[in-house]
Amino acid sequence: MAEVKSNLSKQAESQLLSLFEPVKLSLLYKASVHGYNSAAFHNKCDRQGPTLTVGYNNSGFIFGGYTSKSFAQTGQYLADEKAFLFSWKSNDPEKQPLRIPVANAQYAIHDNNLGPNFGTALVFLNGNVAAVITNPGQYYTFNAAELHGGDLNLTECEVYRVESLGYALEKPWRTVQWKAEKRKELIDTIRSYKPPVLSVPQFRVLLVGPVGAGKSSFFNSVNSVFRGHVTNQAPAGSSATSLTTKFRSYFTKAGRDGKPLPVVLCDSMGLEEVTGAGLDVDDVVSIIKGHVPDRYQFNPSMAIQENTPGFIKSAEMKDRIHCVAFVMDACKVKIMSAKLEEKLSAIRKKVNFIGVPQLVLLTKVDEACELVASDVSSVYKSKFIEGKMQEVGARLGIPVSCIVPVKNYSTELELDCNTDILLLSAVVQMLRFADNYFDDISFDEKCD
Incomplete structure (x- = not known):
């Protein structure tokens, strides 16, 4: 499906954003695309956290409401002191939007199975048609003419997820030296590493994550650091389905003619x-158990079997996976579906049972946070990124200490020292986690 575009002009979006502390708006639901009905609204907007509902009418009014609570069809009223209604006319862009705070916070939202319902004072998608009903009263006090000009028919209805962009903390919550000397130190640490098991020349990390999270791009980015320029060896890009269809073991060299890295x-x-x-x-x-050969073509409808051509029956320690890295897109943590979360949880349980250490690479931190986009070294000063790491940790059941943010090379033509430091720090964490794996295997397996 083509990208669903917002009806908000830049001016209108700017006006909406003026109602909040620094936030980011992400379009979840558009009635003209997804349907003027409550089922479509709930399918797109339930359990999405804070949302902003925006209605448009032929009288030029842009109006709606905000709630900091998640819609969940509980059938109950939700208390929300932060809820408010808003309105302004699109033909008067210089005028500040009208902001109507909730008058009785205990009844801010009626969380039923109908459309967005702000305490019955403003209800969208009434009767599953392109219309609203208004009932000014004890929960929200307003003049209906000021809110929508008496025009109850909608030309469009949109719902946005509202994500705080936080702010720059005075002190970083992780300490990193953003210097060329640190970059060199990390490179030397990786180059000089030797697995403690004599039969294992290199430690192997499996990258697992949703389509488009940046698995292939992470390898390309790490490879770029050691090649000295941006490279694109692994297929990477934007697609609705996975661009990677084969299992690939990517080896990195210390320079074009250098030795293979460990x-x-x-x-x-x-x-x-x-x-x-x-x-x-x-x-x-x-x-993970080392049974899948390099360049094996995945079959989504059937997992590899012992009788599958190429299946490695007698896998050795060097063939196994020594660390699993879950690759998650910082921009999509909030909208991760329940089914995908269940699949990730199932994988986590399997990996835990096998006894392989796991970490998370939180990618695209620059796209998720403007503070980081302007300065990568601000990643650990970003309250927003800190919140994202806590959120992904909670959803995957992984401690924040096992989560590292990274920025992959995507549009750049030249390397950046700070981006390299984030990427190299992630590889060093993988190295440390692999060491934990080797520490846990029996003494006999460490010997020839």
Whole structure:
């Protein structure tokens, strides 16, 4: 499906944003595309956190309401002291929007199975048609003519997720030296690493994550650091389905003619929420145990079997995965579906049972936060990114100490020292986690 575009002009969006502290608006629902009905609204907007509902009418009014609570069809009233209604006329762009705070916060939102319902004072999609009803009273006090000009018919209805962009903390919550010397130190640490198991020349990391999260781009970015320029060896880009269809073990060299580095990044097919699509959970187990050969073509409808051509029956320690890195897009943590979360949880349980350490790479932190976009070294001063790391940790059941933010190279032609430091720091964490794996195996397996 083509990208759904907002009806808000830049001026109108700016006016809306003036009602908040620094926030980011992400379009969840558009009635003209998804349907003027409550079922479509709830399918797109339930459990999305704070939202802004925006209605448009032929009289030139842009109006609606905000709630900091999640819609969940509880059938109850939701208390929300932060809720408010708003309005302004699009033909008067210089005038500040009218802001109507909730008068009785206990009844701010009527969370039923109908459309967005602000305490019955303003109800969208009434009767599953392009209209609203208004009932000024004890929950919200306003003049209906000022809110919508008496025009109850909608030309469009949109709902946006509202995400705080936070602010720059006075002190970073993780300490990083953003210097060229630190970059060199990290490179030297990776180059000089030797696995403690004699039969294992390189530690192997499996990258697992949803389609488009940046798994292949992460390898390309790390490879770029050691090549000295931006490269694009692994297929990467934007697509609704996984661009990676084969299992690939990517080796990185210290320069074009240098020695192979002691890390192998293993790329896998992207995860999809639909059954029979994307990477199969059982394939992940086979990869970790070393049974899947390089360049194996994934079959989303059937996991690899012992009788599958190329299946490695007698996998050695060097063939196994020594660390699993879940790759998550910082821009999409909030909208991760329940089915995808269930699939990630199933993989986590399997990996835990096998005993392989896990971490999370939080990608696209620059796209998620304007503060980081303007200065990568601000990543640990960003309250927003800190919140994202806590959120992904809670959803995957992984401690924040096991989550590292990264920025992949995507549009750049030249390397950046601070971007390199984030990428190299992630690889060093993988190295440390792999060491934990080797520490846990029996003494006999460490010997020839």
